[in-house]
Amino acid sequence: MKKVNHQNYDVVLKEAFSLFHHKSLDFLGLSLPPIVSFMETEIAEVDTTDDMMDLNFRLEDGSILHLEEETNLSRKDLIRFAHYDLRLYNRYQAVIHTVVLTPSTGSPGTKVFNTGNLQYNVIQLVLGKRDGDRLISEIQSALERGETVNELELIFLPLMKSTFPPDALLRKTIELEKQIPKEEIRNKVRELTLILANRIVDKEILDELWEELQMLKIIKYAEEKGMIKGIEKGREEGKEEGKEEERMAVAKNLLSLGMDEDFVIQATGLDKKCIRTLKKSLNNSI
Missing domain, CATH: 3.40.1350 (Trna Endonuclease; Chain: A, domain 1)
Structure with a gap:
């Protein structure tokens, strides 16, 4: 769970308007x-x-x-x-x-x-x-047509007036943000949205959404570093004799990136006892 201080609105304002300053006037409704x-x-x-x-x-x-x-x-x-x-x-x-x-x-x-x-x-x-329900409909229609949207509207959408309760509005916002074409922008917008939502939804919901975002970032990093190839081998070959060392190396990399035990077990085919031993050795080496 990402730590968010009491100035989270101010933090989001500065970063969001810095990143998307070219869309600021439209969002603010200023001529x-x-x-x-x-x-x-x-x-x-x-x-x-x-x-x-x-x-x-x-x-x-x-x-x-x-x-x-x-x-x-x-x-x-x-x-x-x-x-x-x-x-x-x-x-x-x-x-x-x-x-x-x-x-x-x-x-x-x-x-x-x-x-x-x-x-x-x-x-x-x-x-x-502001009418959040109307904005949800407009943004969804724009995304379906392949048009660009104003990222600032998505970031601040969970604060707007809506018939949905805060947790449902946040989830709807996140689902819309998943449709942003560029991954780097998509992840940054989701991150800022979740920081902003720290005050308006239960911690359990926020933890769940942060975990999903973090998992996506880690998997992307694993892909870039060539680890996904190792993961696929682990899944295909399971516990095939002679592949233990390779699967152990993949497991160590995934654990060092913060992946949870269940994911590493599924990815490599190693058992829970082995994964926990690896995790303990990594913690001791820090």
Whole structure:
């Protein structure tokens, strides 16, 4: 089970929007010029805190998109974001568009605070208000037609409004993600989805889905290293005399990659006692 800290929403936001920044504006529903580059998120300044902005992008017209994640958007957060934006403006003298993404609380729309001589506003987008059921249907149809989909929509789909309970919505999301054509992107999207889901589904379900993803990664690695050939031989030849050494080598490789005992037994034809002896020797050698 992958360890996920309390900042998992923030972690997913940064990595997801970094990987798929070219699709960010469509996901956010913003009519802004295209993103052309990333920008710094830490601006040194005397007598300020060390807080960092989440994500900044330079847009095609020279303006800046400042993207933040906040579980519960408060007036204090708005003041903090305003401080960030003033520092950005002081550095670049450019128009700034600030968007705050929240999982489920609050009402979407423009949030404003006014000090009398200064007015500051951000756009709040609440994922929990989006129609997840409609999105599932649209994405499934697009995948069936062989069209590209917005990976950001899949990653954040488990947080959206749905008639399905959280665990069922997560499983439906994972099934859709399995249909992404490129394996590297498919696995990364699933990984980010599961990190995000840490707070919304039972640990048992999350463990099961993580195990499946990890198994796929390990099998892929085994294929790349030529281990699958050994696995196939083990299955075909079983306990044929004279092949013990070869099957033991394959078993050691699989155990070192974290494969569970039952899988290694099935793959090599070795018995449980032998596998456990190998596993013990590997642990002692670490």
